[in-house]
Amino acid sequence: MNYKFGAVASALAVAATMYANPALAEVCDTPTALGDLGKFDGETITIMGSMEGNDEEMLTNAVSCFEKATGAVVKYSGSRDFAALIVADLRSNNAPNIAIFPQPGLAADMAKEGHLTPLGQASADWMTENYGAGSSWAALGTYANADGKEDFYGFAYKMDLKSLVWYSPEQFEDNGYEIPDTMEGLLALSDQMVEDGNTPWCIGVESGNATGWTATDWMEDLMLRTTTPENYDRWVSNDLPFNSPEVVNAMEVYGQFSRNDDYVAGGASSVATTFFGDAPKGLFSSPASCMMHRQASFIPSFFPKKGEEVANGEADFFYFPPYESADLGNPVLGAGTLWTMTKDSPATRAFFEYLKEASAHEVWMGQGSFLTAHKGANLDAYATPALRKQGEILSNATTFRFDASDLMPGAIGAGAFWSEMTAFANGQDTKKTADNIQSAWDAIK
Amino acid sequence: MTRTLKHVVLLLIVFIWVLPFVALVTTSLRSETASKTSGFWTAFTPTELGHRFGTHDKGETQPFVTMSGNIFERLNKDRDSFIIEGDVESILFKGRLPDPDNPGKTKLLRQLIYAGETMDVRDGKFVFQTNGDFTWTFPEASAPKPKNLVTFINQDPVFGTDAYVEVLFENKNVTNALISSFIVTIPATIIPITIAAFAAYAFAWMRFPGRDWLFVLVVSLMVVPTQLAFLPVLQGFSGIASWATSLNAWMTDCEATKTCQVASKSFASLWVTHTAFGLPLAIYLLRNYIVGLPKELLESARIDGASHLQIFTKLIIPLSVPALASFGIFQFLWVWNDLIVALYIGSADSADLVFPIRLQKQLGTFKDQLHLLNASAVISIIVPVIVFLAMQRYFIRGLLAGSVKGG
Numbered sequence: 020m021n022y023k024f025g026a027v028a029s030a031l032a033v034a035a036t037m038y039a040n041p042a043l044a045e046v047c048d049t050p051t052a053l054g055d056l057g058k059f060d061g062e063t064i065t066i067m068g069s070m071e072g073n074d075e076e077m078l079t080n081a082v083s084c085f086e087k088a089t090g091a092v093v094k095y096s097g098s099r100d101f102a103a104l105i106v107a108d109l110r111s112n113n114a115p116n117i118a119i120f121p122q123p124g125l126a127a128d129m130a131k132e133g134h135l136t137p138l139g140q141a142s143a144d145w146m147t148e149n150y151g152a153g154s155s156w157a158a159l160g161t162y163a164n165a166d167g168k169e170d171f172y173g174f175a176y177k178m179d180l181k182s183l184v185w186y187s188p189e190q191f192e193d194n195g196y197e198i199p200d201t202m203e204g205l206l207a208l209s210d211q212m213v214e215d216g217n218t219p220w221c222i223g224v225e226s227g228n229a230t231g232w233t234a235t236d237w238m239e240d241l242m243l244r245t246t247t248p249e250n251y252d253r254w255v256s257n258d259l260p261f262n263s264p265e266v267v268n269a270m271e272v273y274g275q276f277s278r279n280d281d282y283v284a285g286g287a288s289s290v291a292t293t294f295f296g297d298a299p300k301g302l303f304s305s306p307a308s309c310m311m312h313r314q315a316s317f318i319p320s321f322f323p324k325k326g327e328e329v330a331n332g333e334a335d336f337f338y339f340p341p342y343e344s345a346d347l348g349n350p351v352l353g354a355g356t357l358w359t360m361t362k363d364s365p366a367t368r369a370f371f372e373y374l375k376e377a378s379a380h381e382v383w384m385g386q387g388s389f390l391t392a393h394k395g396a397n398l399d400a401y402a403t404p405a406l407r408k409q410g411e412i413l414s415n416a417t418t419f420r421f422d423a424s425d426l427m428p429g430a431i432g433a434g435a436f437w438s439e440m441t442a443f444a445n446g447q448d449t450k451k452t453a454d455n456i457q458s459a460w461d462a463i464k
Numbered sequence: 465m466t467r468t469l470k471h472v473v474l475l476l477i478v479f480i481w482v483l484p485f486v487a488l489v490t491t492s493l494r495s496e497t498a499s500k501t502s503g504f505w506t507a508f509t510p511t512e513l514g515h516r517f518g519t520h521d522k523g524e525t526q527p528f529v530t531m532s533g534n535i536f537e538r539l540n541k542d543r544d545s546f547i548i549e550g551d552v553e554s555i556l557f558k559g560r561l562p563d564p565d566n567p568g569k570t571k572l573l574r575q576l577i578y579a580g581e582t583m584d585v586r587d588g589k590f591v592f593q594t595n596g597d598f599t600w601t602f603p604e605a606s607a608p609k610p611k612n613l614v615t616f617i618n619q620d621p622v623f624g625t626d627a628y629v630e631v632l633f634e635n636k637n638v639t640n641a642l643i644s645s646f647i648v649t650i651p652a653t654i655i656p657i658t659i660a661a662f663a664a665y666a667f668a669w670m671r672f673p674g675r676d677w678l679f680v681l682v683v684s685l686m687v688v689p690t691q692l693a694f695l696p697v698l699q700g701f702s703g704i705a706s707w708a709t710s711l712n713a714w715m716t717d718c719e720a721t722k723t724c725q726v727a728s729k730s731f732a733s734l735w736v737t738h739t740a741f742g743l744p745l746a747i748y749l750l751r752n753y754i755v756g757l758p759k760e761l762l763e764s765a766r767i768d769g770a771s772h773l774q775i776f777t778k779l780i781i782p783l784s785v786p787a788l789a790s791f792g793i794f795q796f797l798w799v800w801n802d803l804i805v806a807l808y809i810g811s812a813d814s815a816d817l818v819f820p821i822r823l824q825k826q827l828g829t830f831k832d833q834l835h836l837l838n839a840s841a842v843i844s845i846i847v848p849v850i851v852f853l854a855m856q857r858y859f860i861r862g863l864l865a866g867s868v869k870g871g
Contacts, residue, residue, distance in 0.1 A: 061722040067812065071825055096812035099824070107808055111698030112706075113728055189612060194572055195560040215572035304501075305514035305614045306556055 047084035049381035050397040056373055060090035062366040067108070068119030068356070069101035073320045077386040084382050085373045091366045099227060102433070105361075109134040114361040117370065123159055124429040126173050126357050130162035135172045136360040137164075138371055143171035145375060150175070151392040152419050159421055160357055173357030176374050177383065178390045180409050181315040181352040181422065182240050182339040187302045188332060190310055201343040202244060206275075209282060212310050218284045221301040221309035222277050223293030224444055231437030233295045234444060235424040236352070237277070237313065241269040243350035244341045248418045255426045257464075261457035262450070270449050277444060284309040291444040296321035302334065313339055315354070316409050317388050326387065329405045336405070338412050348417030353390075354425055428463060435459035485845070492838035493623040495546035499835045512553055513619050515539055518612045519585075519600060527605040535596035535615060545624040548617060551594045556614040557583050576616075585611050627839035638840055640815060641822035645800060645847075647731055648810070648818055652738035652799045653792055659739070660746030661788065665776050667747065668755040669762060679751065685744040690737075694808050697737060701728040701809070729811045737809050738802070742795050749794075753787035754780060789858030797848050819844050 047053075070078055075097045082093040096115075098104055102125055105118050109129055120126040129135055143161065147153040160173030184205075191198070194215060199205040209219040224233040242251050246265045253259035254266060278287045284301045285293065285308070296318075301308035303323050312318070319326030319334065328334035341347055358374060360367055373379050381400035383389040390409055401407045413419070424432035435456050443452045490504040502511055517538050520531065539548050554576040563571035577583045579594045586608040592598035602608075631638050666672075667679050705728030718724040757780070765775050781788075803820040810818060817825070823844060826837050 063722075063725070094813060096814060097825075098807070098812070098821075100807060104807065104812075107694060107698060111695055112702040113698055193558045195570065216574060217572070305516045 046080045046382055046385065047087060047378075049378040049385070050400050051377040051381055051395065053084065053088055053373075053376055053378040056085070056089050056369045056376075057365075058090055059366040059369060062091045062364065064091055064093045064117065064364070064366050064370055065115035065362075066093060066095045066117040066119065067101065067105055067115040068095065068097050069099060069121050070119070070356075071097045071099060073325065074317075074388065077383055077388070080386060081379065081382045082370075084379070085370060088373075089366070089369060091369070093370070105129075109361060116360065116362045116364060116367040118359050118361045120173065120357045120359060122425045122429070122433055123162075123173060123357055124425060124427060124432045126160075126359055127162040128429050129359075129361075130164055130170075130172050133165045134361060135162075135164075136363045137170035137172055138174060138360060140171065142174065142371065142375075146171075146174070149375070149394055151394055151413070153392070155419070155421065156355070156392060159355070159426070160359075172359050174359070174371060174374055175355035175392075176358050176380075178353055178355040178392060179315045179317050180390055180413055181236050181354065182243075182350070182412070183314065183316060183336040183409070184339050185299060185302065185312045185314060185318060185334060185336045186310060187307065188335050190302070190307050194310070196310070198337045199340060200338075201340050202345075203343055205340055209276075209311075213281045217307075218282070218309045219311055220276060220282050221284045221293075221298045221312045222290045223295045223298030224290055224441060225292055225294045229433070229437065230291070231439075231441040231444075232424065233298075233314070234273070234277070234290075234440035235432075235436050236315065236422065237273045238269055238440065239420070239423045240313070240339055240350075240352050241272045242266070242423070243352060243418065243420060244339075244345065244347060245269050245272060247347065248350065248420060251420055251423065255423045257427075257460055261460065262453040267449060267453050270443070270453060274443070274449060278446075288445075291441050303328065316390060316406075320388055330403055336409075350418040350420065351412060351416035352420055352422060353413070354422035355392075428460075430463050431456065431460050488838050488845075489842055492627050492835055492842050493625065494835060495622065495624065495626075496835055498546075498619075498622075499838075507623070508621055510550060510618050510620055512616050514556075515548065515615050515617055516612050517615050518610050520610050522610055524610075525607045527607040529602055529605050531600040533598060535592060535598055535617075537596070539615075545626050546622050548619060549622070550617050550619040552579060552592060552596050553616040553618050554578050555583070555592065556616070559584070585613070627835045628843075631836055631839045631843065637814070637817075637822055638819075638843070641817055641819045642843070642847075644731075644816050645819040648734050648738075648806070649796060649799045651731075651735045652742070653795045655735060656739045656742040656746050656795060657788055657792055660743055660750050660791070661781065661784065662776070663743075663747045664750035664754050665772075665780050667751045669775075670772065679747075682744050683748050686748065688741075690741050690805060693741075697809065698728075701733050704728070727811060729809060731811070731816065734806060734810045737805055738795075738799050741805075742798070746791050746795065749791050750784065750787055753784055757783055786858045789855045793852060793855050793858075796851055800848055 066082070068078070075095065078095055078097075082095065085091065086093055101119075101121070105120075105125075106129070108114055109118075109132070114134065118126075118129075120129075126135070138160075143157045146157045146160070150156045156175045157171065159175060161169055161171050162173070163169050186198075190196075194212075194217065196208060196211070199208050212219040222233070222237075224231050226232055239251075242254060242265075245268055250259055250265055254261075259265060276282055277290050280286045283290060295314070299312045299314060299318055299321055300323055302310070302312055319329050322328045322334060324333075338349070341349060358371070360371065377393060377395040377397065380389075380391040380393045380396040384391065384396060384400040384406070385402050387402040387406065390406065390413065392413070398407060398410060401410065424436050426432065427436065439447070439452045439456045439459075442455075443449070487504045490507050491499045494504070494507055497515070498507070498511075498513060501513055517535050519533075519538070535552055536548060557573070557575045557577045559573050560570040561573050563569045565571075579592060581591070583590050585600065588600050588602040588606075588608060590598065590600045633639075663682075667675060667682075705726045708726040709724050712718055712726055713724045716724075761779065762775060765779055770778070801820060802818075803824060806818045806821055810816065810821075823837070823840055826840055
């Protein structure tokens with residue numbers, strides 16, 4: 020019975036591919052040619068991840084070039100419940116070939132349980148060699164297995180830049196605002212906006228069972244701007260406790276933005292209940308409900324016209340500036356999705372070889388909402404000047420740090436940190452928030 | 465008096481229950497902007513809505529002294545449906561002027577400009593009328609940059625089926641998911657009813673040792689939550705699948721085409737899971753009904769020499785139609801609306817996804833596009849409503865019959 024339905028399904032899939040074909044030919048036509056990956060006719064690779072919608076479409080396009088080159092069949096299934104589903108699948112022996120972890124914390128947990136297959140030291144060395152800030156990326160994908168032995172598991176592909184402030188140039192022009200290049204200037208501009216009767220910020224941290232992550236991004240960006248990168252690293256490893264003065268200070272600065280009724284569209288109480296993807300829409304509503312939105316490079320997919328605004332000049336971004344007085348250089352916060360091998364097969368290994376190809380990066384660069392640290396990738400492949408500009412922010416950074424919540428253990432970085440920051444948005448005291456996160460961390464030590 | 469009161473209360477209850485559905489249907493028929501910026505109850509009367517209208521396109525650089533046009537024409541330029549009609553109320557004007565109170569500083573002026581009033585746009589004089597006609601006059605021929613103005617329009621009600629067209633025809637996934645849902649739901653309803661009918665007969669009319677204890681065991685299984693069993697059930701399926709894969713490799717020449725792999729998550733695994741978790745309630749419901757059938761009827765059948773199978777097929781089944789139908793509705797609705805079992809146990813192939821998963825995916829993709837989500841939700845409601853209406857007379861009878869002993 021099952022076979023019959025399988026046949027119907029694959030017939031549908033074939034039909035779908037045929038529809039998409041003309042566009043695909045162009046997508047795979049990258050500036051750098053694809054190397055030889057071998058032939059794997061009919062072999063199936065299954066991938067599980069959390070990307071849905073636009074991202075899923077672009078991912079499907081990117082892997083289709085691998086399918087075309089090798090004859091293998093790649094099946095991707097994305098779900099917003101990835102974090103829960105992948106754990107059930109790995110523990111019940113139903114592993115896909117590849118799992119794409121949005122957070123290294125969970126990947127490290129799975130490596131510890133012995134569900135991930137190492138990609139080998141050669142891949143780690145390749146990454147150190149060929150990625151900008153390569154050793155940090157290699158370290159991001161290195162975890163301990165059940166025996167405590169460290170190995171390279173997570174291949175970073177598709178990166179996000181977080182330290183961006185989005186705005187509508189038209190609104191800035193109408194209101195006569197200038198783009199600030201210091202944090203002092205940004206705060207002065209925000210006050211100016213309030214004085215003019217505008218609302219400076221749109222902030223939303225609601226995100227289903229990941230509610231709170233937007234707030235942790237704010238915190239991390241502000242940590243990098245209020246204290247040294249060394250302290251940031253100590254914070255990530257909890258050598259610097261959550262309730263230490265440095266961290267509490269950063270949280271208070273975040274509170275200056277998010278808990279100020281004059282600063283936030285809809286008032287401070289709306290922060291916890293506003294879907295993070297709806298928050299930027301305030302920039303484009305008529306009349307605009309806010310002037311600025313701090314969010315990572317992926318956010319244009321959530322704009323009303325799905326990011327077309329960036330191309331036609333209705334939206335732009337500037338670098339979330341550092342304090343002039345603090346003298347900490349130009350820190351930049353970023354993140355990346357980690358592709359791990361959860362079930363070994365020759366075709367899967369070839370797929371990881373494919374991810375090393377510059378062409379595999381260029382395919383997605385050309386579609387948008389994709390940044391890469393691959394030094395071999397041709398920058399001309401970026402779909403828009405905006406993406407290129409983000410690439411430049413990445414390279415002008417004097418300090419580059421990964422998303423701290425992604426590096427912390429799952430119970431903190433995808434747990435207490437999120438939920439306590441949501442409680443903070445709901446009015447919980449700064450000190451209590453910091454203490455709660457620290458005691459959650461103490462509990463898992 | 466009491467009768468009127470009863471009717472009022474009934475009407476109120478019906479109103480409360482129907483209201484969300486009316487809201488859903490109304491919103492699904494409205495335009496994206498309208499559904500996002502105002503409540504569904506405003507859909508039936510003219511409503512003031514903000515629109516952003518651009519004076520001209522970027523490419524038009526021909527110098528002019530006076531530009532005249534129509535706001536509605538500009539707004540409707542790229543629209544095939546949800547045509548904006550009504551009266552232009554006002555335009556929001558923003559600009560910086562020297563602040564009289566703080567010398568050297570400027571002050572943001574924001575003001576609503578009404579029809580017939582003159583406003584200064586890029587140093588030209590901009591005047592509009594209620595019907596949307598506008599003129600933009602400059603002292604001398606010039607080619608200003610286009611200007612987008614926030615325009616408040618008292619808009620006539622407008623409805624369209626665009627969302628349904630997009631969901632059903634442009635986005636093929638939804639029709640595909642409907643088919644998958646039927647493939648899952650129909651066997652997952654029929655299989656447990658069939659098994660349960662046999663079991664219920666045995667529990668009600670056949671004598672065998674430990675019958676009552678076994679029945680208590682079956683009933684107590686009703687309290688086991690599905691979620692608790694996911695991991696062991698998945699492990700079981702993966703064991704069966706790997707066994708089936710090796711059997712497949714041994715019996716067929718699948719190795720040549722690399723099709724040996726039998727999926728552990730499939731429609732079949734969903735049928736088995738839904739059957740297993742639906743059985744306790746089904747057996748309980750049917751047994752209570754069947755035990756209440758007149759004893760004399762069965763005894764006379766047995767005296768006439770009918771076997772158990774004959775009694776079951778010729779007597780029990782025709783007499784139990786109400787109970788069978790009522791459980792059928794239960795099981796159908798439960799499986800049709802199920803998300804979590806399908807998510808964990810069902811195939812993750814995008815071609816095999818059932819409707820609730822598709823809906824959830826749209827939440828991820830279109831959380832901003834309420835009207836699309838609403839359209840899909842309305843479609844997902846239609847099927848259970850049809851099933852319910854078709855079988856409701858059995859449903860009520862069956863519920864009563866199952867609970868009250870005696871015929």
